[in-house]
Amino acid sequence: MALYSDKVMDHFRNPRNVGVIEDADGVGEVGNAKCGDIMKMYLKIDDDIITDVKFETFGCGSAIASSSMATELIKGKPVSEAMTLTNKAVAEALDGLPDYKMHCSVLAEEAIQNALEDYYTKNPDQRPQQTEK
Amino acid sequence: MKIYADNAATTRMSRTAIDAMLPYLDEIYGNPSSLYAEGQRAKEVIEAARKDIAQIINADPREIIFTSGGSEADNQAILSAAAIGQKAGKRHIISTAIEHHAVLHTLNKLEKLGFEITLLPVHENGIVRIDELKAAIREDTCLVTVMFANNEIGTIQPIKEIGEICRARKVLFHTDAVQAVGHVPVDVAAYHIDLLSASAHKFHGAKGVGFLYAKKGIRLSSLIEGGAQERGRRAGTENVAGISAMAAALKEAVSNMETSAARLTAIRSRLIEGLSEIPHSALNGDREKRLPSNVSFCFEGIEGEALLLLLDDKGIAASSGSACTSGSLDPSHVLLAIGRVHDVAHGSLRLTLGEETTDEEVEYIIQEVKDVVQYLRSFSPVWRDLNSGKIQHIL
Numbered sequence: 001m002a003l004y005s006d007k008v009m010d011h012f013r014n015p016r017n018v019g020v021i022e023d024a025d026g027v028g029e030v031g032n033a034k035c036g037d038i039m040k041m042y043l044k045i046d047d048d049i050i051t052d053v054k055f056e057t058f059g060c061g062s063a064i065a066s067s068s069m070a071t072e073l074i075k076g077k078p079v080s081e082a083m084t085l086t087n088k089a090v091a092e093a094l095d096g097l098p099d100y101k102m103h104c105s106v107l108a109e110e111a112i113q114n115a116l117e118d119y120y121t122k123n124p125d126q127r128p129q130q131t132e133k
Numbered sequence: 134m135k136i137y138a139d140n141a142a143t144t145r146m147s148r149t150a151i152d153a154m155l156p157y158l159d160e161i162y163g164n165p166s167s168l169y170a171e172g173q174r175a176k177e178v179i180e181a182a183r184k185d186i187a188q189i190i191n192a193d194p195r196e197i198i199f200t201s202g203g204s205e206a207d208n209q210a211i212l213s214a215a216a217i218g219q220k221a222g223k224r225h226i227i228s229t230a231i232e233h234h235a236v237l238h239t240l241n242k243l244e245k246l247g248f249e250i251t252l253l254p255v256h257e258n259g260i261v262r263i264d265e266l267k268a269a270i271r272e273d274t275c276l277v278t279v280m281f282a283n284n285e286i287g288t289i290q291p292i293k294e295i296g297e298i299c300r301a302r303k304v305l306f307h308t309d310a311v312q313a314v315g316h317v318p319v320d321v322a323a324y325h326i327d328l329l330s331a332s333a334h335k336f337h338g339a340k341g342v343g344f345l346y347a348k349k350g351i352r353l354s355s356l357i358e359g360g361a362q363e364r365g366r367r368a369g370t371e372n373v374a375g376i377s378a379m380a381a382a383l384k385e386a387v388s389n390m391e392t393s394a395a396r397l398t399a400i401r402s403r404l405i406e407g408l409s410e411i412p413h414s415a416l417n418g419d420r421e422k423r424l425p426s427n428v429s430f431c432f433e434g435i436e437g438e439a440l441l442l443l444l445d446d447k448g449i450a451a452s453s454g455s456a457c458t459s460g461s462l463d464p465s466h467v468l469l470a471i472g473r474v475h476d477v478a479h480g481s482l483r484l485t486l487g488e489e490t491t492d493e494e495v496e497y498i499i500q501e502v503k504d505v506v507q508y509l510r511s512f513s514p515v516w517r518d519l520n521s522g523k524i525q526h527i528l
Contacts, residue, residue, distance in 0.1 A: 012442065018512045033476035033515050036436055036455065036464070040514040058515040060438035060455070 004061060005095035011065035016072050019054040025122065028114025031107050037063045039111040041071070045119055048079050048126070055111070062094075062101040069093050070108035079119075080128070082112055135448045136494045140335075140426055141284050141312060141485035142452055146378070147337040153381030154339060157374035165371050166362065175373045182380035186344060189387050190329070191320045198345050198353070198363045199376050203311035203332030204235035205356065206345035209367075210307045210328040211239045211278055213353045215248060217305070218275020224248045225274045227266065229290075230470035231255050231283050235330075236309055237466075240278075253279075259288035259418035259471045267298060276305045281313035281329075285454055285467040285483060286418030287427025289317065296325030305351070311335055311343075315386035316424060317394070321346055333379035336386045342375030393488050397425035400486060400495050404428045407499030411506055413519070415528045417471060417481065426486045429454075431473055433528045434516030435480045435509040443505045449498055454481040476515070477527055 004012070021042035031037040037059035044052035053075050055067040070090050074082040087105035091097045097105060120127040137145070146154075157178060163171030165179055180194070187194040200206045211226075218224060228240055230252045240250045251269050253261045261279060270277070277299050282289045292308055299306035307328035313319055314329075315336025321329055328351065332343040347353050359368030386393075401423075405416055408430050417429040432440070437455025444451055454465025455478075463469075464478035473481075484498065510516040518524045 009442075012439070013446065015512070020517075029514065033479070034474075036475075036479040038514050056512045056514040056517065058434065058513040059436050061442045063436070064439060 003098065004065070007069075007093075007095040008062060008065040008097065011068040011094065012061040015055075015064055015068040017054050017068065017075065018056070020056065021052060021054050024054075024115075026115040026117075026119030028111045028116070028118055030110045030114055031059070033058065036060065037104065037107055039063065039067050039107045041067075041111040041115040043112075043115045043119060045079060050074050050077055050079060050082055059104065059107075060101070062097050063104040063107065065094055066090050066097070066104040066108040067111070070105075070112060074112060079116065079126075083116060085109060085112055134494070134497055136490070136498060137450050138484040138486060138490070138498060139450045139452050140487040141287075141424075141483065143334045143340065144337045144487060146334075146339060147382055147385055149385045150338050150378040150382035154374040154378035157377050161373075165373060166360065175371075178377045179371055179373060182376045185380040185384055187346075189319075189383055190314070190346060191322045192346050193349060195364075196321075196346055196349055198347065198366050199371060200330075200343050200345050200367060201341055201372070202343040203233075203309065203330050203335070206330030206332075206343050207233065207235040207307075207309050208239050209345055209353060209356050210330055210347070211236065211243070211276065212356065213347070213351065214276040214278075214305045214307060214328065215243050216354045217352060218248075218273075221275065223273040223275035225251070225271050227251045227253060227269050227274060227277045227279075229253045229255055229261050229279050231259065231286075231288075231467045232278070232280050233284055233309055233311065236278055236280070255288070255470050257472050258422070259283060259286045259467075260422060261290055261295075263291060263294050263298070266295060270298070270302050270304060274302075274304050276307060278307040278309070281308045281310035281319070282317065282424050283418070283467060284312050285465055286429045286471065287312070287423035287485075288418040289313070289422050289424065292326070293324045299327070300325040312424060315383055316390070316426065318390070321348070327351060333375065333382060336382050338379040338382035339375045342372045342379050344379070389488070394425040397486055397488070397490075400490060400492060401425055401428055403492070404484065404486070404495050404499065407495070408502060410499075411503055413526055413528045414506075415477075417468060417473065424485075428484045428486070430482050431468070431477045431528060432480045432482065432506050433477060433526060434513045434519055435506055437479060437481050439509055440480070440482055440502075440505055443508070444501060447501045447505070449501060452483045452485075454483065455479050474527060 024042040026043040087109040090105040165176040314331040329346040334340040413433040437453030468478035
C-alpha cells in the first residue's frame with residue numbers, strides 16, 4: 001500500500017495555486033522550520049468573496065498537498081465559508097491522510113484562519129458582529 | 134531510469150548468495166539438531182559458514198554466533214557486557230550520540246535498570262575524539278560501544294585506537310559493524326574488538342540473519358531461551374538457508390572489496406562534487422573518513438520527505454533523516470549530533486551507492502537532485518525569507 005492516496009500525490013505533484021499575491025488583502029503564516037512545516041497563505045478578497053488565493057509551503061508531501069487542497073476549497077467562496085473550513089474537510093477531500101500526518105491538514109486550516117484574521121485586522125469594518133453564544 | 138541509491142537500508146541479494154540459499158530451502162531441509170543424514174548436512178553448512186565468517190574477520194569459529202540480524206546482535210552484546218559488569222560492580226557504559234537505535238534503546242533500558250550511560254559527542258565531522266573517550270573511562274566502566282561506521286552519514290570511527298585504549302584499560306569493547314562488514318576491512322584481533330555485530334542484508338545476503346562475534350571468554354547471556362543451539366547462547370532452530378547465504382555473500386563481498394571500494398570512492402567524490410554545486414547545501418560528516426558508498430547532504434529551505442517523493446517519481450530510491458519520513462517530530466539524532474539545527478536537518482538526503490551504480494546514474498542523480506531542490510525552494514516560504522535576508526543562511 002502506498003503511503004499517500006492518489007489525490008494527495010496528485011496535489012503534491014501538481015500543486016494548485018502556488019505562489020505569492022503581492023497585494024494580498026490577508027496573509028497568514030503558521031508552523032515553524034524547527035518542526036519541519038511552514039505554510040503561508042495569501043488571500044485576495046473582493047466583496048466578501050475570496051477571489052484569489054496562493055500558497056507557499058516548506059514541508060513534506062502531505063503539507064504541500066494539504067495547502068494545495070485547502071486553496072481549492074476556498075477559492076471563489078464567501079469569506080464566511082472559508083472561516084468554517086476544517087482540517088477534517090481538507091483531509092477528507094484528499095481521500096485521507098496517515099494519522100501522523102493529520103497535523104498537516106491542521107496547519108492548512110490555521111493558515112487560512114490566520115490570513116482571514118490578518119484581513120479583518122486590516123479591514124475592521126468587515127469583521128462580522130460577534131453573535132451571542 | 135530506475136536507480137537504487139539506498140544500499141545502507143538494504144541491498145539486493147547477490148546471485149551467489151541466492152544460489153547458496155536455495156538448496157537449504159529445498160532438498161536439504163533437515164533440522165541441524167537432528168541426528169540423521171539430512172539434519173547433519175544442514176549442520177555441516179552452518180559450521181562451514183561459521184568457519185568462513187570467522188576467518189574473514191580474523192576470529193575463531195567458536196567466537197561466532199548466528200542471530201536474526203544486527204539489532205539482535207547489538208542487544209545481546211550490550212546486555213551481556215552489562216551483566217558481566219554488574220557482577221563486578223561496574224555499571225558505567227560509554228557510547229556515542231550517533232549510534233543506531235538498536236544500541237541507544239538498549240542503553241536506555243539499562244539506564245532504567247541503574248546503569249550510568251555516557252554518550253560521547255561526535256563533533257562536526259561525525260567522529261568521536263580519542264581524548265574524550267580516554268577521559269570518559271572510569272573505574273566502574275564495564276563497556277565501550279562505538280559503531281564502526283554510521284548508517285546515516287557514513288563516518289568511520291577510529292576503531293583500532295578505541296580498541297587499544299579499551300584493551301589497555303581492561304574495558305569490554307563492542308562495535309556495531311552492521312554498515313562496515315563486507316564494505317571495509319574488519320579485523321577483530323588487530324582492532325582489539327571484544328564484541329561485534331553484523332547483518333547479512335547489508336552485504337547482499339538475506340534479511341533476518343546476522344551474527345555476533347564474542348571474543349573467547351566473554352560469557353554471553355541468552356536473549357532467547359530454549360534449545361541448546363549456538364552452544365546454548367541463542368535458542369531456536371538455525372536459519373540454515375540464511376546462514377549459508379550470509380557466508381557466501383560475505384566471501385564474495387570481501388573478495389571484491391578492494392576494487393569495489395576504489396570505484397565507489399571515485400563515484401562518491403563525483404556525487405559530492407556535483408551536489409556541492411547546489412547553493413546553501415552541505416555534506417554531512419567527514420569527507421574522507423566515510424564509507425565509500427555514503428553521500429549525505431543537507432539543503433536549506435526544503436524538507437526531506439518532499440524531496441524523496443519527487444526523486445522517487447524520477448526513479449531514484451533514496452532516504453532522508455527528515456522527521457516526516459520517520460513518523461516522529463524530531464529529525465535524525467545523528468544530524469543533530471553533528472550540529473545541524475532542526476531547520477536544516479529536516480532537509481537531508483542520504484544516497485548510498487552500490488557496486489552496480491554507474492557513472493551515468495550518478496550524473497542523472499546530480500541533475501535530478503539539483504532540479505528537485507530548486508523546484509521545492511521555488512515555493513518555500515523559508516527559502517524566500519533566507520533570500521530576502523529576513524533570516525540568516527546557516528549553510
